[in-house]
Amino acid sequence: MTATTESITLDVHEMGVTEVNRALRALPDGSSATLTQIRGAHNLAVGLTNKIHITVEGSTGYYLGGLCDGPDITVNGSPGPGLGENLMSGTIRVNGNSSSAAGATAHGGLIIVSGDVSSRAAISFKGGTLAVAGDCGHMSAFMAQAGTLLIGGNAGESLGDSLYEAVVYVGGKVRSLGADARTEDLTEADVAKIRDLVEKSGFDHINPENVTKVASAKQLYNFDALKNQRY
Amino acid sequence: MTHQDNPALRESATFPQDMISMVQTMASTGRYEIRGWGAKRKVPNFDDLSFITASVSRYPLEGYRERCETKTVLGTRFASKPLELDIPITIAGMSFGSLSAHAKDALGRAATNVGTSTTTGDGGMTEEERRASKYLVYQCLPSRYGFRPEHVRAADAIEVVVGQGAKPGGGGMLLGQKVSERVASMRTLPAGVDQRSASRHPDWTGPDDLTIKIAELREATNWETPIYVKCGATRTYNDVKLAIAAGADVVVVDGMQGGTGATQDVFIEHTGIPTLPAVRLAAEAIRDVGMVGKVQLIVSGGIRTGADIAKAIALGADAVSIGVASLIALGCNSPFYEKDGVKVNVTADYHALGTAPGYCHECQTGACPVGITTQTPELMDRLDPDEAARRMTNYLKALTMELTTLARACGKNDVHHLEPEDLVALTIEAAAMAKVPLAGTTWIPGTGL
Numbered sequence: 295m296t297a298t299t300e301s302i303t304l305d306v307h308e309m310g311v312t313e314v315n316r317a318l319r320a321l322p323d324g325s326s327a328t329l330t331q332i333r334g335a336h337n338l339a340v341g342l343t344n345k346i347h348i349t350v351e352g353s354t355g356y357y358l359g360g361l362c363d364g365p366d367i368t369v370n371g372s373p374g375p376g377l378g379e380n381l382m383s384g385t386i387r388v389n390g391n392s393s394s395a396a397g398a399t400a401h402g403g404l405i406i407v408s409g410d411v412s413s414r415a416a417i418s419f420k421g422g423t424l425a426v427a428g429d430c431g432h433m434s435a436f437m438a439q440a441g442t443l444l445i446g447g448n449a450g451e452s453l454g455d456s457l458y459e460a461v462v463y464v465g466g467k468v469r470s471l472g473a474d475a476r477t478e479d480l481t482e483a484d485v486a487k488i489r490d491l492v493e494k495s496g497f498d499h500i501n502p503e504n505v506t507k508v509a510s511a512k513q514l515y516n517f518d519a520l521k522n523q524r525y
Numbered sequence: 526m527t528h529q530d531n532p533a534l535r536e537s538a539t540f541p542q543d544m545i546s547m548v549q550t551m552a553s554t555g556r557y558e559i560r561g562w563g564a565k566r567k568v569p570n571f572d573d574l575s576f577i578t579a580s581v582s583r584y585p586l587e588g589y590r591e592r593c594e595t596k597t598v599l600g601t602r603f604a605s606k607p608l609e610l611d612i613p614i615t616i617a618g619m620s621f622g623s624l625s626a627h628a629k630d631a632l633g634r635a636a637t638n639v640g641t642s643t644t645t646g647d648g649g650m651t652e653e654e655r656r657a658s659k660y661l662v663y664q665c666l667p668s669r670y671g672f673r674p675e676h677v678r679a680a681d682a683i684e685v686v687v688g689q690g691a692k693p694g695g696g697g698m699l700l701g702q703k704v705s706e707r708v709a710s711m712r713t714l715p716a717g718v719d720q721r722s723a724s725r726h727p728d729w730t731g732p733d734d735l736t737i738k739i740a741e742l743r744e745a746t747n748w749e750t751p752i753y754v755k756c757g758a759t760r761t762y763n764d765v766k767l768a769i770a771a772g773a774d775v776v777v778v779d780g781m782q783g784g785t786g787a788t789q790d791v792f793i794e795h796t797g798i799p800t801l802p803a804v805r806l807a808a809e810a811i812r813d814v815g816m817v818g819k820v821q822l823i824v825s826g827g828i829r830t831g832a833d834i835a836k837a838i839a840l841g842a843d844a845v846s847i848g849v850a851s852l853i854a855l856g857c858n859s860p861f862y863e864k865d866g867v868k869v870n871v872t873a874d875y876h877a878l879g880t881a882p883g884y885c886h887e888c889q890t891g892a893c894p895v896g897i898t899t900q901t902p903e904l905m906d907r908l909d910p911d912e913a914a915r916r917m918t919n920y921l922k923a924l925t926m927e928l929t930t931l932a933r934a935c936g937k938n939d940v941h942h943l944e945p946e947d948l949v950a951l952t953i954e955a956a957a958m959a960k961v962p963l964a965g966t967t968w969i970p971g972t973g974l
């Protein structure tokens with residue numbers, strides 16, 4: 295027997311974060327919830343595994359959608375640091391900007407930001423995808439292990455510092471590359487991947503065939519003191 | 526010719542033979558030493574303290590007869606499901622990757638046998654480890670290798686690792702030779718690539734952020750699971766206060782003798798403070814913010830004996846954590862491994878690593894002669910998990926007996942009733958660090974007493 299789906303509205307200011315999260319956790323798959331009166335609350339919609347849709351009406355504090363493995367979240371506002379940190383699956387669509395460490399350590403899922411994101415976006419990425427329409431702050435994709443960061447605008451300093459296997463695509467300018475990051479030619483597979491992301495995100499100002507690809511130069515993969523490795 | 530052959534030979538105190546060898550190795554290789562274990566140099570430690578047990582003025586409990594409680598509850602501040610351990614001795618975080626699956630399994634089973642917890646490490650939680658461990662503490666480390674929400678929910682406690690005693694302020698490096706296919710897939714990196722463990726968390730930077738991070742983990746676990754914060758012992762008094770302010774249920778302080786799987790020797794030997802002063806500073810911080818009995822303190826770093834544990838508890842710890850000592854109990858640095866009742870001498874394998882039984886700290890090589898810190902199947906087979914679990918269980922039981930022996934002799938029917946007044950120091954340094962009187966005096970250096 296499948297549980298009946300629900301559609302609820304939760305007042306974050308009135309209920310408090312913990313009660314809101316409990317109510318979200320209790321929703322059957324296919325349900326939807328709208329969060330109102332956000333007032334910059336931290337830790338909303340974290341650790342959820344149900345396949346629900348959440349609409350967040352306002353700007354949040356830290357870790358919106360962190361540790362999630364299931365829900366789709368739409369934010370009409372600007373989330374604070376650590377948006378979708380350690381995300382496993384699901385989509386977070388932000389109609390606004392986001393702060394630092396967006397998508398940090400995400401293993402999966404898709405995060406779409408219509409504005410700009412601050413520093414260290416996609417830091418320590420482990421397979422997630424982050425698409426940003428605008429600019430990205432410094433040290434983005436730092437130590438990113440796997441996954442994709444698409445930046446429609448410009449990238450800040452030290453992009454892709456200590457990258458592993460993650461790949462970054464930049465539509466605008468790259469201020470500087472970090473240690474062990476290098477630009478590479480686009481392959482057909484890259485273009486297909488970007489095209490798919492452009493379609494999903496609606497960022498049609500990005501031309502999939504005209505972006506800069508940044509990937510690891512793999513010179514720091516194995517410590518070797520005699521190679522004059524640069525950090 | 527040696528010093529024995531010619532007493533006129535004088536070794537330099539500034540350049541003893543091991544220092545000469547180190548300088549020459551750096552000169553020939555252009556790199557520093559990366560190694561396992563903890564600080565090898567002598568630092569003031571619990572051996573520099575002694576219990577002033579019962580006599581005329583105190584009344585002892587009968588050994589082997591009267592009960593001495595060892596039950597230890599961790600995480601009573603905010604978590605709705607605190608950990609109730611049978612003994613105050615826990616097993617420290619050591620990663621699958623650094624340790625073999627057999628070693629992790631043995632530690633988990635032994636901890637379960639005696640009713641205590643074991644801890645994951647960098648690289649995440651393995652199925653075997655979860656199955657083997659009744660109480661499993663899940664580490665949230667800067668690298669977040671293999672960090673998964675389902676494991677957050679499956680954990681009995683979560684330990685946010687800010688640092689460790691062997692390398693406070695430093696990250697780590699699992700050298701490529703230990704990165705097998707399984708280890709690599711758990712860490713989302715290619716096999717054979719050095720796995721750099723970050724020195725700082727990716728999504729928070731200071732104590733105010735940590736408060737929110739801890740709240741996030743609580744939300745993700747419905748406020749049920751205790752949250753620990755682990756720090757390498759440096760600015761311990763302030764760090765413990767900040768960890769408490771950030772909302773920790775339990776603070777773990779790891780002194781400079783604490784071990785590692787692979788860290789630069791310069792870090793291991795030259796950073797942090799010894800466990801002895803760290804425990805006292807941490808206990809004072811907890812007292813000064815009015816959190817005695819609410820926030821628990823776990824101390825680690827060079828804990829070897831029941832005496833060490835009793836002294837740590839007397840100075841304010843609620844529990845201790847053991848790492849290197851547990852590896853030794855499994856057979857680390859033994860000249861033999863035992864298979865089907867037969868002892869096999871592996872001294873030659875130690876020699877091949879440039880070391881010898883009793884001196885080994887070559888965990889970083891992945892070529893552990895006794896199969897503990899390796900991912901090579903032939904070497905892993907040298908550690909029989911049943912025998913290893915049996916040895917570890919015995920060791921934990923023996924430690925507990927030593928601990929209760931001392932507590933009873935101090936007249937305590939609960940090991941947690943041990944207190945600083947039960948101790949004296951044998952050296953001025955230890956008296957100053959532990960803030961207990963120098964034996965035979967009332968003098969506590971540095972306090973004006």
Ligand code: SF4
Pocket residue numbers: 561562852856857858859885886887888889892893894895896897898
């Ligand atoms: S015997 Fe094994 S576990 Fe012990 S120090 Fe040597 S390599 Fe490490």
